[in-house]
Amino acid sequence: MTNQLQFDQIRLPPECQRLREDVRAFIADEVAAGTFVPDRPSHGDTHNRAFSQRVGAKGWIGMTWPKKYGGHERSFLERHVVTEEFRVVNAPVRLHFVADRQSGPILLKYAPEHVKQDILPRICRGELCFVIGMSEPNSGSDLFAAKTKATKVDGGWTINGSKIWTSNAHIADYMLGLFRTSPATKENRRHGLTQFLVDMKTPGITVNPIIQMTGQHDFNEVVFDDAFIPDDHVLGEIDGAWKQATSELAYERSGPERFLETYYVLAELVRALGPDPDLRSAEGLGRLVAQLHTLRRMSVSVAGMLQAGKEPVVESSIVKDLGTIWEQKLPERVRDLSAFLEPDASNRVTLDEQLGFAFKIAPKLTIQGGTTEILRGIIARGLGLR
Amino acid sequence: MTNQLQFDQIRLPPECQRLREDVRAFIADEVAAGTFVPDRPSHGDTHNRAFSQRVGAKGWIGMTWPKKYGGHERSFLERHVVTEEFRVVNAPVRLHFVADRQSGPILLKYAPEHVKQDILPRICRGELCFVIGMSEPNSGSDLFAAKTKATKVDGGWTINGSKIWTSNAHIADYMLGLFRTSPATKENRRHGLTQFLVDMKTPGITVNPIIQMTGQHDFNEVVFDDAFIPDDHVLGEIDGAWKQATSELAYERSGPERFLETYYVLAELVRALGPDPDLRSAEGLGRLVAQLHTLRRMSVSVAGMLQAGKEPVVESSIVKDLGTIWEQKLPERVRDLSAFLEPDASNRVTLDEQLGFAFKIAPKLTIQGGTTEILRGIIARGLGLR
Amino acid sequence: MTTESDHIVAETAARIFADLADPQTINNAHDSGWKNQLWRALSDAGLTLAWVPENLGGAGASLNDGFAILGAAGRYALPVPLAETLLAGWLLAQAGIEAPAGVMTVAPTRPRDRVTLNADATLSGTARGIPFAKDTEHIAVLASAGNATIIALVKTADCRVNEGRNLSGDSSDTVVFDRTKPVHSTQAPFDGSALMLMGATVRSLQLAGALETILAMSVAYANERVAFERKIGKFQAVQQNLARLAGETAAALAAAGSAADTIAQDTILGGAVFLEAAAAKIRAGEATAEGAAIAHQVFGAIGFTNEHILHRFTLRLLSWRDDFGSESHWASTLGGAVAARGADQFWPMLAAR
C-alpha cells in the first residue's frame, strides 16, 4: 500500500466553538419562532426560503468562498460546525444546502467571471436553490452513460432528453447538469459530456414529481424539450466533464450529513431509556455512542485535511461508506434497544413515530450520492487494487 | 427465478430417534472409557483408529451404501443423526469421516467393481482414512488450475508434482486426487483433469507436515515423485473430472458439521449463564438458539431431500454459507455474552479455554471446502444470475 | 408434510391473489374497490374461514391448508386481514364458538398486553397494535380470568378503537375493552401463550413469503437493468448480495415452515411448538432487515419511489415482525427457557425433531 490511511488529529479551535454557540442561539430562536420542530423530521417542510435567507444573513452559506463573491473566507472546520449543528436538529436547510455544498464550489472553479458575480452572492444570501442533474432513466450509478443531448446552436445549446431522481427540482432555481455534447469514443467512454448551468425557468423545461415511498415529494423527473442554454453557461471543458466530475463528488462524501440523517432516533432513545438503563440498554447505547463519536472525529479530521489543502479521497469515501451504513442500521439498533420499554412510557409514541420515519428513509441512505458498491470501488482503487 | 428455494419439512421418523439413543449410549460408554473428553476439542486427538473401528462395527460408517459393499442401506436421515450426535460432542471421527462423507460415494460411482469390493468394506469397518487431493500451491479455490501431472505409462500412470492443504495426509491410507492428464483446451479450461485413487503407501509419495496457527498438525503437503498409479485406479472419465467434481462437492456442503464446529462454546455459555440469566444474556442466547435451530432444520431438510433423490444444490450451498459464517462468529457472540460473568465463576476458565480454541480455528471455517465467495457464486448461479 | 389438499387450497388462494391482489394494480388503485372484490372472492372460496370446522360455519380445512394460504398471502404482501380472520376463526374454534361471517381480527397481539374477564362477564384491558381492527366486525379475544384463560367473541363496535397505522400504512389500532360485553365467551383449552405462538408462526410464514417475492423481483431486475454496459446481475458484488438475500429467505422459509409443520403435526401446546414458533419468529424477523436492505440496494432509486411495488413488500416485512412478539421478545423468552433447562438439556431439545 503506497498511500497509508491518514486521519490528522484536529482540535476544533476556539473560534469554532464560539461559532457553535452562535448557531445554537440562532436555532433556539428559530425553534421558538416556530420555524421548525427539532428532532421531528417528519413534521413540516424540509425547505424554507425565508429560513435560508436568514441563514445567509448570518454568513453561514458559502462560508469558505472568497468575499468578493459574497463568501466569508472562513475555514472548512467552521463550515463543519454549522453543518452539524443544523443537521442534528433537522433544520430545514434543503433549499440552500446543495448550492452551498456542491454547486457553488463548481461554479467558483468553472463559471465565467460575470456568472460568478451574478450567482454566487445570491447563493450566499440563501436565495437560490440548486439541483444536480446527473442521473437519467438508463444511467444511475454510471454517470457516463448519460444520453440527454446538448446540441450546438447559435449563441448556445439546446437540450433534449430527461434527468431523473433530481431532488428539489420542483423548488429549484438552477441545475448543474451533465449533458452529452459528443458521442463517447472507443478509447474513452467517459468522453463527450459537458457540464452546464441551467436556469430552471428556461422555456422547454418541465418538472414532473416522483413521490417517494415515504409519501414525500423530493425526487423529480426533469424533461428538456429544446431548452436553450447560452454559451456562457457552459462550465469547464466541452466534452471533458469527466475530468471535473470526480472532484465534484468529493464534496459530497464525508460531511456530517452523511451519518447524522437518522440521529434523532438515537437522541430519543437516550430520552426514553432514562437516567438508569439496564445493562443491555447501556451496552447497546454505549456502542452506538462510540461508533458515532468515531464517525464524527473522522469527519472533523477530513474537514481539517481539506482546510490544509489535502485531498483525502479514500478517507472521505470511507467516512461516507461507514457513515451511511451506520445511519441506515441505526433505526434497527434503536428498535432492538427499545424493545422492552414500557408501552405506556410517555415518549414511546414519539420514538415509534420517529422510528417509522427513519425506517422509511433508510433505504436511500446507501444509494444517494454514490452507492455502497461504488464507494467501496473508489476505496479499493485508492488501496491500489484497481 | 425459475427455481424456487425449497425446504421440505422433514419429521425425523421414530427409527432415527431410536438410533440417536443408541449413538448417545455408545458415546457415553466411550467417554466413560476415556476415549475422548466431550466439549473439549482442544484435548486429545481428533482421530483414533480403534474408535473408528468401533464406530464401523456399530454400522455407522457407509450407512447409506449398498450392503454388498459393506454398507447398511440406511437413510440419509439416519446418517444425519449419527453425524450430528458425534459432532456435537467432538468425537474423534476424523479418521473415517472424509471417507464416509465424500470418498466412498465417489468410489461407489466411479471405481471399477473389484476396487469397490476391496475398499468400500474396509471403509465401512473404519479401517481406512481418506484424504482429498485437490488444492495445489498455485490453485486453491480454482480447482481447474491444477498442474500436478499424471503421465501415461505401461499399465498405469506416473504422478509428478504436489498437492497442498491435504488434511490428514499424514495418517491417510488413500487419497482421491485430481491430476492433469491433458492440457486445458481453449474452449474448456476445465478439460484435462482426471480423478485417481492413490494408495498413500505408493513409493514416490512424501508427506510434509504444515503446522497450523493453532499449533495443530492437520494440513500437509504431499509430494509426488514418479509415483505409479495403476490403470484400474482411474475414477471416471479421463480428462473429464470436471463433470464429476461438482457433484462431489455437494456432499460437503450441508451436513451438520458445517455449523456445529464451535458448538461447544455455546453449550458452555449456557452452563456459565446458569438458570436465571439477565435480559441481555437471555436475549443474546435466544437469538443464537433460534439461528442454530434454523440451521439444523435446514440441514435435516436437505438430508431428507437427498433421501428423496432430489438435488438441492442451491439449498445445500446456502446451508453451508449461513452455517459456516454462523459458527465462525459464534465465539465472538459468546465472548460478548460472557463479558460480565464473574471472573471467579467455576467454568470461566473452561469457557475461556474453549473460546481461545474456537477463536483460533474460526478463520478456516469459511475457507475449507469452498470459500464464502465461491459458495455465494454457486448460489448466484442457482438463482439464474450467472 | 405437504399433502395434495395443501396444493389445491394454496393454488386456489394464489389464483385469487393473482387475479385480484396484483401488487402493481393495488399500488396504482385510486380507491379501495379492489378490497371488497378480493374479500368476496376469498370468502366465497371458503378461504377466510379455512380453519373453522364445518360444524362451526367454516371450511374445515387442515392447519396445513391454512398455513399454505398464508405463505401465498405473504408472497403477495396481501393488505387485507386474511391472516387475522383465519387466526380469529381458529381461536374461536378452539372454544367451539361459531365463527361469524365477515372480517375479524384477534387480540391481544403484543406479548405484554392483557385483557381480563371481569366478575360481571365483561372484558377490560387495552390491546395495542391490533391489525385492521377498525375494518373488522368482530374480534376474537384471548383473555385471562383469574388463573384460567377464556376465548371470547366481541363485536368491534362494542370496543373503543383508536386508529393507527403501521409502517406500510395498514391499520394497526389500539383496542380498548372497557367493560365490553362479549357475544360469547368460553374456557380456553390452553393458556394465554397459545395465541402468541400461533400468531408468531403465521407472521413468520407471511414474512418468508414476502422475502421470496423480493428475492425473485431483485433477481429479475438484476438480470434486466444495465449499468456500466453490463447487466447489474453480472457484477460480483450484486451476485454476492443476492446470494445473501437468498440465504436469509431460505432461513425464514425453513424456520417458518418447520414451526407450521410442528403445529400441524402436534397441537398448539405440543412440547416442540415453543422452540419452533419462537425460533421462526426470531429468525424470520432477523431475515427481514437484511433482506429488505439488500433488495432496496439492488433496485436503487426506483425502488424508493411510491410507484414501485417494492415498498409494499419491504415495509410490510418491517411491520409484520412487530406483531405477536418481536425478535427481542421471543429471544429473551427462548433464551431464558434454554437457560432454565440447563446445558445438558440443550442439545436434546434441539435434536428432538
Next chain:
Amino acid sequence: MTTESDHIVAETAARIFADLADPQTINNAHDSGWKNQLWRALSDAGLTLAWVPENLGGAGASLNDGFAILGAAGRYALPVPLAETLLAGWLLAQAGIEAPAGVMTVAPTRPRDRVTLNADATLSGTARGIPFAKDTEHIAVLASAGNATIIALVKTADCRVNEGRNLSGDSSDTVVFDRTKPVHSTQAPFDGSALMLMGATVRSLQLAGALETILAMSVAYANERVAFERKIGKFQAVQQNLARLAGETAAALAAAGSAADTIAQDTILGGAVFLEAAAAKIRAGEATAEGAAIAHQVFGAIGFTNEHILHRFTLRLLSWRDDFGSESHWASTLGGAVAARGADQFWPMLAAR
C-alpha cells in the same frame, strides 16, 4: 497534534522494530535470543522509559512521542512488554516514583480487579490477565486505600505469579498480592479509573497499528495471488471486502488517534478523556473481529499456517482487545454515563472537540 519530535522518536522506534523485530524473522526463530537484543536496543534508545521524566530516570519524551511509538509497535505486533513498561513508567511518574531499569508491567488491567493497601502498608488482591508479568522485574500498581488511590512499585518476585497465555501465546498472568510489601508507594493524583483510561488508549493505538499492517499485507497479497487466471485483487468481492477492512482500520486509527491526542492535549482526567478513551477501545475492538476475519479470508489456507505471519497480528488483535476493559465493559460504562447525563447533554458532549 503531530510534532517534529514525534517523528524522530517514532522513526527511531520503527527503525529498531524493522531491524530487530521483523515478524517473519521472529516467527521463524527457534530461541528467544532476538528478544534480549531487541529490548537492549529499545532501552539504549530511551524508548522503554519514554514517558518517565529525566529527573526520575527516564527519557522525558512527550505523551505524543510515546503514543507514536505504540502505534509503530502495533504495526509490528511487537511481542515484548514495551507498551506495559511505558505505562508503568508513566504511572510511577504520576506519583514521582523513580522508574527502575528493566522490564515492567502494570496492574490491574481488568476493570473489576482491585488491589488494596492494607493498614500495614502491604498490598493485597488478585489481578488477572497481567501482560508479561512473569517476564518482568517490577510491577507498577494502582491500588485503593480507603477512599484514596495510591501508586506503588512492587518487585515481581514479591508476588505470586500464576502463568497464563493469551491467544497469541504471549504471557498473560494472574498476579496475586498477598500482603506484598511495595518498594515505594505514594498517593495518586487521580482515582482508580486513570490507569484503565490510559491503558485503553494505549491498546487502541496498538490495535489500530496491527490493523494497518494486516490491511497492507492483504492488499499486497491480493495484488500478487492469482486464481481463476486473475489476480484475486481484481475480483469485485475481494475489493469490496478489502474496502471494508480499510474502513475498519480507518475507524480504529481515527478513534485511537483522537483519544491519544485528547490525553496529550489535556490531562488523563480531562473532561473529554472518558468519552474518547472508551470510544477508542470500543471502536478499535469492534474493528478487530471484522478486520481479522477479512484478512484471513483473503489469505485463505496459507494465512492459517503457523509459518505465515498473519496470525501474529490477528491473534494479538483478538488478545489485546481484552486488556484494560473489553468493548462490552466500556460500552456499558459509556452508555450508562450518556444516559445519566440525559438526552439534552448528548450532542453537546459529542461536539465538545
